[in-house]
Amino acid sequence: MFERNLTLLTDLYELTMMQGYFKEQDHDKVVVFDVFYRSNPCNNGYSIAAGLEQVIDYIKGLHFSYEAVDYLRGLHIFDEDFLHYLSGYHFSGDIYAIPEGSVIFPREPLIKVIAPIMEAQLIETALLNIINHQSLIATKTARVVYAASGGGIMEFGLRRAQGPDAGLYGARAAMIGGCVGTSNVLAGQLFDVPVMGTHAHSWIMSFPDEYHAFKAYANLYPDACTLLVDTYDTLKSGVPNAIRVFREMKESGIPLKNYGIRLDSGDLAYLSKKARKMLDEAGFPDAKIAASNDLDEYLIHDLKQQGAAIDVWGVGTHLITSKDCPSFGGVYKLAAMQDETGTFIPKIKLSENTEKITNPGNKTIFRIYDKESGKIRADLICFADEKFDESKDLLIFDPIETWKKTKLKGGTYTMREMLVPVFIRGECVYQSPTVMEIAEYCKKEKETLWDETKRLFYPHKVYVDLSDKLYAVKKQLLDKMSVNEE
Amino acid sequence: MFERNLTLLTDLYELTMMQGYFKEQDHDKVVVFDVFYRSNPCNNGYSIAAGLEQVIDYIKGLHFSYEAVDYLRGLHIFDEDFLHYLSGYHFSGDIYAIPEGSVIFPREPLIKVIAPIMEAQLIETALLNIINHQSLIATKTARVVYAASGGGIMEFGLRRAQGPDAGLYGARAAMIGGCVGTSNVLAGQLFDVPVMGTHAHSWIMSFPDEYHAFKAYANLYPDACTLLVDTYDTLKSGVPNAIRVFREMKESGIPLKNYGIRLDSGDLAYLSKKARKMLDEAGFPDAKIAASNDLDEYLIHDLKQQGAAIDVWGVGTHLITSKDCPSFGGVYKLAAMQDETGTFIPKIKLSENTEKITNPGNKTIFRIYDKESGKIRADLICFADEKFDESKDLLIFDPIETWKKTKLKGGTYTMREMLVPVFIRGECVYQSPTVMEIAEYCKKEKETLWDETKRLFYPHKVYVDLSDKLYAVKKQLLDKMSVNEE
Incomplete structure (x- = not known):
């Protein structure tokens, strides 16, 4: 084929x-x-x-x-x-x-x-x-995986890869190098590797407001529900709306599995620590925090050192192009x-x-x-x-x-x-x-x-x-x- | 297909x-x-x-x-x-x-x-x-073409491109951005663009000596004969052997067209000026000098400023990956x-x-x-x-x-x-x-x-x-x- x-x-x-x-x-x-x-x-x-x-x-x-x-x-x-x-x-x-x-x-x-x-x-x-x-x-991935010291790395780079093959075989190499999954569906099909993903800002923007967008997503995907919280304002709007949806889902008897939030802009160390605190205080210590936004092994290494409360990392451009080399x-x-x-x-x-x-x-x-x-x-x-x-x-x-x-x-x-x-x-x-x-x-x-x-x-x-x-x-x-x- | x-x-x-x-x-x-x-x-x-x-x-x-x-x-x-x-x-x-x-x-x-x-x-x-x-x-190519200010740029990057498509569609984009040709034969076939190339060190090494390798190549390709002169020693062996072959071809009545030498290592400013002088003195002022070896727009710009006698540039890795970005x-x-x-x-x-x-x-x-x-x-x-x-x-x-x-x-x-x-x-x-x-x-x-x-x-x-x-x-x-x- x-x-x-x-x-x-x-x-x-x-x-x-x-x-x-x-x-x-x-x-x-x-x-x-x-x-x-x-x-x-x-x-x-x-x-x-x-x-x-x-x-x-x-x-x-x-x-x-x-x-x-x-x-x-x-x-x-x-x-x-x-x-x-x-x-x-x-x-x-x-x-x-x-x-x-x-x-x-x-x-x-x-x-x-x-x-x-x-x-x-x-x-x-x-x-x-x-x-x-x-x-x-594969080598670049091994570096990124090493920097995350146990946190999973998701390969998210297809849109910035140097053409279709670079996305496809790049995802293959990234899986060999240690990624836990890729967003690339074709790579998933051809190489039988886990595919992963959440949703984009356009999902949020297509609804009248963030809460309704989150709620709709949680209803649809209770088994893999990572909500992107930075479309409007991460700490004032995104995280509170996510918590509201997590709570409503819990109360409605549809417990979420593999759920959490994704940060995609701003200072990831500061925001992840704040968000972690808000999630914990709301009773969701098992909600995972994923982060993306121009990550590479150097930034991940630094964020870890600063105590960023990030569980999973979505790495795009830097990994799929091996940007610095x-x-x-x-x-x-x-x-x-x-x-x-x-x-x-x-x-x-x-x-x-x-x-x-x-x-x-x-x-x-x-x-x-x-x-x-x-x-x-x-x-x-x-x-x-x-x-x-x-x-x-x-x-x-x-x-x-x-x-x-x-x-x-x-x-x-x-x-x-x-x-x-x-x-x-x-x-x-x-x-x-x-x-x-x-x-x-x-x-x-x-x-x-x-x-x-x-x-x-x-x-x-x-x-x-x-x-x-x-x-x-x-x-x-x-x-x-x-x-x-x- | x-x-x-x-x-x-x-x-x-x-x-x-x-x-x-x-x-x-x-x-x-x-x-x-x-x-x-x-x-x-x-x-x-x-x-x-x-x-x-x-x-x-x-x-x-x-x-x-x-x-x-x-x-x-x-x-x-x-x-x-x-x-x-x-x-x-x-x-x-x-x-x-x-x-x-x-x-x-x-x-x-x-x-x-x-x-x-x-x-x-x-x-x-x-x-x-x-x-x-x-x-x-295409954008990177436009920069390289600008730096060469009139000298032709040949796209030579396939082996370092990020997968087959990156080589193929990268060559396409390089032609759009202003290259005069590509070494990529498949790109030549699919996009009807000029294909170019010379020979590799292995050609020279497969003959008993450099002179015989050059002579065989010139006999085969009198209409596009660029001899790679750096396998053993550029100025002591490569250029003199190339001149000997150019002279013999001239004397034998098979005049070479589109002929010259390619430098692929060493200081390209120094070597090109020396080689130009040797070629001119031997009566081959129309012999072109091509250069390759990790070139990008910055190096080409500098070499031009230093009066490098280079007519055509073969650009590989830096162009096909847009290495610095x-x-x-x-x-x-x-x-x-x-x-x-x-x-x-x-x-x-x-x-x-x-x-x-x-x-x-x-x-x-x-x-x-x-x-x-x-x-x-x-x-x-x-x-x-x-x-x-x-x-x-x-x-x-x-x-x-x-x-x-x-x-x-x-x-x-x-x-x-x-x-x-x-x-x-x-x-x-x-x-x-x-x-x-x-x-x-x-x-x-x-x-x-x-x-x-x-x-x-x-x-x-x-x-x-x-x-x-x-x-x-x-x-x-x-x-x-x-x-x-x-």
Whole structure:
């Protein structure tokens, strides 16, 4: 019902390069591309991987329709033999990925594509688009959820999202990151997640007065009755009218469930404390106070510190756009190419900026946990065929500041390979969990972080190290390249 | 081919309110809702309206499928009579809008919906989602285009856009705002706009060396050959290899057209000046220099000031996400309700923040141009049935600082009604121009702005005034409300 052919959702240069490979190189030459990112958004201590299910749908749906080929023909830059190849294109490679909801760190391959060069090149743009977007929103959500320290976060951002998909898949990512529900009905339907909402100012304004608007709403929705109290005057009109309706409902024998008020303007600390007092004194200590109005993790953090009596938070614009950092810098870099013998030859991209130098080779990642606490000690990037023995000591070191070393004593740590097979020889071998299952897994993933890594400001960095073997190859390539250059 | 049913792309509260109206109010009661915004993104002096064509598609496609009704039934908050109404829902109202590509200003109704209350309520969220997104990107683009002062801007942001739609419709909006092309192939196909691109680092890395990669590319694409020169070392390797290839192509008798280099890292001012000199000295003064790498209007403005020799700019993340201001604050507010006699009764929403008080009534906007220069003197919001005579003097005044008055002498100004009919009684009466036609119109629209309004920093504000009649009604409502409150 919601499928679209996204095959042309790619940068033109992917196609011009593909034609170049088609004409100049061995079509079947297999390469390795890594998706990774260089820094966590919002200066967070970690990120949350999200979007894999949509990547899978995209890969499965890849095919150039007759119309697509015809459009490309009309650009007058592609030859018939290449267009013919495109009309038979399908993805025949392998894809490995870190499961959605996992906590992730900079420089790790989140997705690894092993495929003939033309097939691998095409999918760069869409992969990055999908993963960058959802990982961004899941990560931002994790920050907002952390700030609310137990208070539920409702995703309310659809109207400010950057287009329908940003609202829809943003809501999906927000649920993965820890929201308790979304206002987005389509997201509710497609992803089977809780939908939530109250009413708008227009509801109040369409009635002769606020009291009648509240009363009508309470009669209609006694099981989920949150009244918006700021249309006219929050403390003088809204809260007293809400209390009057709560009381009348109670007296009439229709007890309200999941009821309360929503504040949407003014000083939320002051108003929530005043409103809490009024509700308590009127005998409604179980009435919940929801708040909305340009909230983000910083404001929620401050409001909590000031003792705001807010139980539930509706977060819109700031969450759905990740307003202070609206992009996730995932990139897609060539890491290796098979030679004639089938051996992967590591490839590296230089840069004057050391952080931008890529990690070469066909790699994987192991997460190293402290055996006792279950918390993450470090991540280790290594070649895909390296083996480790948890009973032995493991020396790990920072790939840039190589003098920073740690020796992990054998028996005190456990290792888990993070990349799992998703496509093998073009066949999908992975079944995505439901969004609520991913959300549950994500919650557990966050528990593997030390508190120091979770805090909003200046979090402690988790080490992502290279194996000895990988570091040696990288250094060798760097040395060789610098000689070659002049 | 690219149609989706977006009927459920709405906030849950629109549906719970609809059921409320269905049960509590006259179904056919007609209301007026306005879409407007309160401030220009990025502190710009104006915004660009965009997204109307997608709003039209959305309205035309509105219907609750069997699956949608079934999903809503499963939420256990909607009654069968209301679900039955939904299954027959279609939009039967009127919609007026400012055409896409128009320059717009805060507080003006960009879209006006006149429809039975239930129909008007449902469409709030999707309308805002679409208009907010595209108007944001069109406006951001106008800023970037202004900064480049004649140099072409290529939209390169797909991989960092917030999901597929953000890339696709963001590219559309970027073309409206003034880009010369986009890398997004799907946008090229769907909107018939120019697609552009070069090649990536992976192209270079897949060849034994940079020279052979360049040579292969030039042979393939002699008519559009921009070589990326920063894979290894821009000035020592990239530019010399590019010059070698340009020279060989020239000597071989295949002259390159639209050729040049692209810089993607390092100091773009320094490198572009050095590269320009090298290209000129080698006899390639017509080789163009393109630049990319985290560009925005501020950096482009600075690079231009420093004499960077850059002809074309590839702008990605900052444009496609409007990074420093990733949301456009369009809102949807009830402005009037018909009474039993069919008369529109103006409605107002109060707020402690004067800027947030709405303008009541069924309104329209007139743009007032200086007759001689064709530049905008002011915009005037008035009731839809007000008439003006351009030959007579017109006194306009600021709706908040009412002591700020200007008298426009009769005969020195012309007036143009900005809202045009798009749907009348549910029928679409508007034919969207093509995206390139809208872009052309937008260019002319920008010429109606004074230079002072177009500058990037602290632009001059364009006055948006209320008519005498509208101001009088607003004041009367405000006075009445404040008395009513206690």
